[in-house]
Amino acid sequence: MRFAHLTRLCLPFAAAFLVTGCLDDGGSSGGDDTNSGRIHYLGVSGLSYQTASQSGTTDGQGRFRYYPGETLSLRVGNLPIIEDVSAQEYVTFLEFLPETREPLQSPGVDDEALRDHRLIEEQQFGNTTLLNMTRFLMALNWSQFVAEDQGIDIRPRVITQLNAALSDPNLPDSIDFTVNQADFTAEDSPVNRLLAAICFYPEDNVLCSEPPTDDEINSAPPRPENDEDIDPEVTYSEDLESLRDRILQAVRQIEDADNERARTYLRRELNAISREVARRYFLADHKANHPASDTTIKTIQIRRIGGAPSLAQLEAISKREQDVVIHSWDWQDADVDYFVAGSAGGESELLINFRPANTYRWVRKQIRVIID
Structure with missing residues (x-):
């Protein structure tokens, strides 16, 4: 089914989970048919996870196992973090909370009048609960700050001390991530009292x-x-x-992971996932040359590395419609049709914007069309 570009209509397509390779460790056999998911792009290690069929601890790359259709629950030690979040290839902190997860399904529109999920992701960075939870998990990183090229490393020694603190009758046994930030970061707040009970050095230090x-x-x-x-x-x-x-x-405080560090970390991880998703797709050509006399309809094919593309939505524009016109697009066939309308010497950049079937993220590719 093909749609003229004047309607700019994008139809939904049933989402399908992307099957990825199984974890390399964890004692799985060669016949293990579970999928491998990951918390963020660079990972959050040391979290206890539970699905309907799988349980364990996220590894050094933040990976967990699941079957498509299952939900995921996470704990850090004995402290619950999330419950019943959809298990998938990448689970980000934005998907931990309904109030930051649901808006992701409605992308923003950028200056090119094209849909862009990153605009909506950025809007969620003001959510207090999201920031509180992000800051706490960052504060549990073994080193004081999360390095730019590394994920969050929550080590067994930290988990052991956290569990001991949670069991101490003189310390809080839970953290309310929904409180305002003044209460969350107060010197005697539950999160600071628990962090003060954890030493982020070897036991004999x-x-x-x-x-x-x-x-x-x-x-x-x-x-x-x-x-x-x-x-x-x-x-x-x-x-x-x-x-x-x-x-x-040396006592860790929640202010060590302030709001700006949390936003920078979230932005880094989300952008890395977007780039990874985009790298899987390409256009059959990156440049096309046509004589001005050839006004027949041409087709641009969207391709996927290692398999056929499965798209949920698709749209396209020409940056110079007086030279090259978008005729139609088809999300089912993953292609865009266009024709030359200008004279020799003209050219246009065509922007092909699409959402793969297994994600809310949009991918944008471009092709330069030159009129000879």
Whole structure:
């Protein structure tokens, strides 16, 4: 079925899950027919996951196993994060919450009058619950900050300490991610109290010990002014004071993962997934030359690496309609028809915009058409 470009009509198509390779580890046999999904592009490791048929811990690349049609629940240690989110190839933090997930199905329209999912993704970055949850997971990263080329690394030692803190009757046993940010980031907030109970260093590191008390510092002898009088076997008050400062400075706080870092992280991960999806598709040609006398209808084919394209929606425009005109497009056949309307020397860039059947993300490709 083909539609003239004047209607700019895009029809929905039943979504199909993209079957990806199984995880390389985890004890699976060669006959394992589960799909491999991932939390974000660079991954979030150390999360406990559960589907109707699978359970385990996300690996170093944030991967989990599932069967198409299953939902996914995630915990960090004994702390629930999400429940019953659709399991798929990529699960992002935006899909953790109904209020940030549902808008993704209605893309924005950019300056080219073409649909663009990234506009809607960006709008979700103001959601307080999303930011609180993102900041908490980033704060659990083994190093203080999440590196640009790495995912979130939540190590077993962190999980063990978090579970111990959650079980401590003197500490909070849950985190409310829906509270306003002033309450979420307060010095004595549940998230900061739990983070303070976690040491992000090896167990035998001195920074994981209790800081010296004021009494211990005041009871210790002062450091001699003359270096020759310093006894290496004696711990001086200045040493204890310095150690206390180092231990206190090593305590992780939610402000270490502030809103700007959270937005930068989310944007990075979402853009990486969009690029990965786009890399799977290409146009049969990137440039076309036609004589001005040839006004017959030409066809641009959308192709997919490793298989036939399955599209849900499709649209196209010509940047210079006086030279090249879009005649029609067909999302079922994954192609766009156009014809030359200008004189020799004219040209136009055609923008082919489409949404694959298994995602809300739109992919844009272009072809340059030159009139000889």
